[in-house]
Amino acid sequence: MEQVITKIQQKVMEVYQHIHANPEISWQEQQTTKYIEQQLIALGLAPQLLTPTGLYVDIGVGTPQVGIRVDLDALWQEVDGVFQANHSCGHDGHIAMGIGAAMYVQQQNLQQAIRIIFQPAEEKAQGAKAVVAQGVIDHLQFLFGIHVRPIKELSDGQHAPAIYHGAAKLIQGTITGIETHGARPELGINAIEVGAAIIEGLQKIWADPNVSSSIKVTQFQGGGSSTNIIPGQATFSIDARAQTNEVMEQLMEGLTRVLRGVEAIYQAKIITNVSAEIVAAQVDELATQLLTTAIHTIVGQENCAPSIVSPGGEDFHFYTYECPSLKATMLGLGCAVTPGLHHPNMTFNTERLHEGAQILAEVACLAAMEVES
Known part of the structure; x- marks a missing residue:
């Protein structure tokens, strides 16, 4: 198992470094989509493309009722005097965690399939609506998101089971x-x-x-x-x-x-x-409980922080706004984001990405067992 963990750790960093070096802005994530598709095919999976960008993949048996969502796009901003695409919101890390979670889910013998959604245009607050319109979440009962958090919100290594965005x-x-x-x-x-x-x-x-x-x-x-x-x-x-x-x-x-x-x-x-x-977050209590359990399992109860109330916004919450029956929450990953989200020179502790991938996979498996029961 140690060899498997090492392999996934290496893949998570490889994906992060590639996406970080090749950012694309909202609705222009063509090469990002193509790269993720290639990575998933190499894992023996069959990803499905979305229109015009983005994709999803199902892992396991049957119609998926549990989903994980990560976002793809970078911001357009001035960096050291030059305007350019720039991953200053951590979506490069989110993609890497999505691939890592896919690899961990593959190790499980689940009787319920897991769907991982790689969503475009979060920064335009348009991507979630487009995914909903294409029927991608029609059969889902649970949906889990993730976002790296500023160090002023979460200490490095402390992870929260919900983010209450405004x-x-x-x-x-x-x-x-x-x-x-x-x-x-x-x-x-x-x-x-x-x-x-x-x-x-x-x-x-x-x-x-x-x-x-x-x-x-x-x-x-x-x-x-x-x-x-x-x-x-x-x-x-x-x-x-x-x-x-x-x-x-x-x-x-x-x-x-x-x-x-x-x-x-x-x-x-x-x-x-x-x-x-x-729209503001509509956080489900059961989904939050499952994510809390997953955090305890992967990093220990002492590293599970209280849920976060944030004045910022997140496109993820359109899923529950459009589909009120969906049980959803978002993992807040404490990874020392400094000096803050959307700062042109934002940095974070990339070693936490592997933990995020493990937590996402664990909570997806817990939710699948909840659906099965």
Whole structure:
């Protein structure tokens, strides 16, 4: 068995190093998909490609009811003065753990198949919806995700059985008023004044005070180079955050009231659209219990940390949002992410990737036995 473990450790590092050196951004993970497909075929498996990128593979007998999901895409950001694709969110490590988990699951004689999903476009908050639309999770009862965690959240070697991410919405808006001469304001509708009224209105939106939330204007553009013209057009962006989906709904209801009220007062036209959306985590208790047991088995009870509450967002939670019956949770891998996620020079302890692969495989097997029973 030691030879098998050594072989999997080496493969996990090999995959990590290749993916880290060859990052691809959302919806452009063609070579990443091809590489993973080749790795799985070499293991004697039969991966199935998704459209337009990504893939999944089934290991074991029958229709899978337990799944593991890892994400593929890198970020586009400035690194040492150059804009480029960059794995600063740890998805390179997630892929490596997915391959390692596949190898460990192969060692088991399961009567229930395990499905491992390699999902594209997590950073665009679009990949999970695409996977759901292609029917990949239709028969699943359990789904487990994983994410490396900043050292401020988890100590190196400490792993958490759930991550309670918050909800987020990014909203783009346009204001259409009436442009006029600065000497005759009564003939126009000042788009900047309309924007100021929106900002003031957002400060009056009330939501559950026991749940962390915020809604604010983060971009505003209005007016041209001439200072004696009252502008009739403006654009703005709103960032909304809430720790639960219910409170996010309260914020959106409040936003609608503010926009309709400002329109009525100023007789302006305000149009908005949601440009990006992340839903809050809906964590299942049984899935969390199984993941806790898996962490205890692989690294010991002393290395199992409490569940994490994070203000960040994660595309993974669309699976449970779209399929409420799905029992899901996400493993928080304590691997000393420094200085933090999405930092262009982010680093982490890659030795923890093997532990992550083992925990994923263990919890998948536990869930398969739960389904079987």
